[in-house]
Every structure is written in C-alpha cells, then in structure tokens.
Amino acid sequence: MTTAQRKQRELAQRDDMLLDQAQELLEESGFSNLTLDKLAARTEFSKGTIYNHFSSKEDLLTALCIRGLQIQLAMYLKAVEFPGNSREKVIGLHYAYNLYARIHPTLFMCVLSGLAPHVIEKTSAKRMEERRFFEGKVTAVLDRLVQQALESGHIASPLACDAATVAFANWAVGFGTTALLQSAKRATSIERLDSNAVLRRNVDFVLDGLLWHPLSHAWDYEATWLRLSDYFDEQALLGSRLLPRV
Known part of the structure; x- marks a missing residue:
C-alpha cells in the first residue's frame, strides 16, 4: 500500500468514526444542538481537524444523510434479489425501508430534513453531489422494478402511466406510514390500529389500486412479509443495529 493510499484509508476511517459520534449526538439532542464544537469535544480531534472533514454542521448533517442513503441502497439491492414475483419484490423494498427506519430512525428522518433550503445552502457542493448520486441510485432501484x-x-x-409516478406513490406511502408510526404513535387514528399490520395494509391498498398482480385477494402476502423477516434476519439486525452499506 502506498503512502497516499494509507492516508486515504486513515481519512475514511476517521470520517466513519466522526459520523458515528455525530449520529449519537443527533440521536441524543437533535439537529439544533448538533455543532462541530460538540463533535470536537466528544472526540480526540481538534476543531480544525473536524473542519477538514465537514465545512459546517449542515455539511455534517448531509454526510449523515449520505450514510442513511447508503444503508437504504444496500437493503434495496438485497430486496430485489428476494425470490418472488414482482409485487413481492416491491413489497420487499417497503419492508427493507421500514426495517432500516426502525433500526436507525434518526438517519431515516434526517434524509428528509437534510433537504431543507438552509441545509442545502450551507452544504459543500461536493457533498451535495455525493448525496444526489446516492439518491439517484436508491430511486433507480425502485424505478427499474416498476418499469x-x-x-x-x-x-x-x-x-399507471409511467414508472416515476408509480415509484413516487410507493415512496409516499412507505415514508408517510413509517414516519407517522414513529412520530405520532399516540394519535387516535394510530392508537386504534394494529401497528404491526398498518404498513402491510397500506401497501396493499396502493398496489391493489395500481392493479399490480397478483392482487391481495389472490395471494397470501402476509406470508410474504413473514418470509421477508427471515430473509433479512430481522431480529438479528434489530439486535445489532448494524446494517450493510455499499
């Protein structure tokens, strides 16, 4: 290994360690209390070293968004390999997205909050380009399956006139249902439901509405969700909080 390669590896390892600490800070106190000063105080590095990695706290948030997108992409790529028909595979994407959100709820939410105008404005152009790259990769997985x-x-x-429209409908129901289950658990409209079945039913509503065959009355999709739990080894992932990244 050359000196340049070794230095690059060390920088990547430090980047990962800093993101681990930043993620913990975000989970503990939220974005408003996430600062580069606090990240420096939490680690062995000076504030100048932190600034060598992140130009601002918004740049740091975008880096965390990229981490979340990488995890989501890895799980999406696994989902499309799930043995089943095309509707079961798209259900696999919903399952993977929800599992990722349950293991890393902060990363799940920051991917959206990271699109706030003030965050975009204060994020480096290089970081935003990387974020768009991984967003494109994630979107392309669903687009291909729909097409x-x-x-x-x-x-x-x-x-269902085009793949982009159908893909957005699926993302909307997946994100919306998962976000509400996480942030509005005590709402009357959620408390009265079986939270373990809500996503499955909402996905069936959308896919049946698209006439995505086999329709729910003709196939045991509850069994599909159970198979997905085994396929992703859900209990092990929930216990470890570790997920693959690309």
Whole structure:
C-alpha cells in the first residue's frame, strides 16, 4: 500500500468514526444542538481537524444523510434479489425501508430534513453531489422494478402511466406510514390500529389500486412479509443495529 493510499484509508476511517459520534449526538439532542464544537469535544480531534472533514454542521448533517442513503441502497439491492414475483419484490423494498427506519430512525428522518433550503445552502457542493448520486441510485432501484412490472403487464391500471409516478406513490406511502408510526404513535387514528399490520395494509391498498398482480385477494402476502423477516434476519439486525452499506 502506498503512502497516499494509507492516508486515504486513515481519512475514511476517521470520517466513519466522526459520523458515528455525530449520529449519537443527533440521536441524543437533535439537529439544533448538533455543532462541530460538540463533535470536537466528544472526540480526540481538534476543531480544525473536524473542519477538514465537514465545512459546517449542515455539511455534517448531509454526510449523515449520505450514510442513511447508503444503508437504504444496500437493503434495496438485497430486496430485489428476494425470490418472488414482482409485487413481492416491491413489497420487499417497503419492508427493507421500514426495517432500516426502525433500526436507525434518526438517519431515516434526517434524509428528509437534510433537504431543507438552509441545509442545502450551507452544504459543500461536493457533498451535495455525493448525496444526489446516492439518491439517484436508491430511486433507480425502485424505478427499474416498476418499469419491469409495467412492461410485463403486472401493473394493469390505466392510471399507471409511467414508472416515476408509480415509484413516487410507493415512496409516499412507505415514508408517510413509517414516519407517522414513529412520530405520532399516540394519535387516535394510530392508537386504534394494529401497528404491526398498518404498513402491510397500506401497501396493499396502493398496489391493489395500481392493479399490480397478483392482487391481495389472490395471494397470501402476509406470508410474504413473514418470509421477508427471515430473509433479512430481522431480529438479528434489530439486535445489532448494524446494517450493510455499499
């Protein structure tokens, strides 16, 4: 290994360690209390060293968003390899997204909060470019699956005119349901429901509405969700809080 390669590896390792500490800070006290000064105080590094990695706390938040997107992408890539029909594979994406959010709820939420205008304005151009790269990778996984279903006739609704529209509908129900279950558990409209079944049912509403075959009355999708739990080894992941990254 050359000196340059060794230095690059050391920088990457330090970057990971700093992000670990920043993630803990974010989980403990939220974005408003996340500062580079606090990150420096929590680690062995000077504030100048911290600034060599992150130009601002917004840049740091975007780096955490990228970490979340990398985890999500790795789980999406695993989901599309799930043995099943096209509807079961898209259910696998919903399952993977929800599992990721339960293990890392802070990363799940910061991917959206990281799109606030003031965060984008104060994030370095290089960091924003990296974020867009991984967003594109994540979006492309769902887009490809939807496009294949449209071309094969598995999606029969005349309203499903293009992959982007169908993909957004799926992301909206997946993110919306998961975010509400995390942040509004005591709302009456949620307390009266079986929280373990809410996402599964909402996904069925959307996919049946798209006439994505086989429809829910013709297939045991509850069994699909159980198979996905085994496929992702859910209990082990929840226990370790570790997820793969690309």
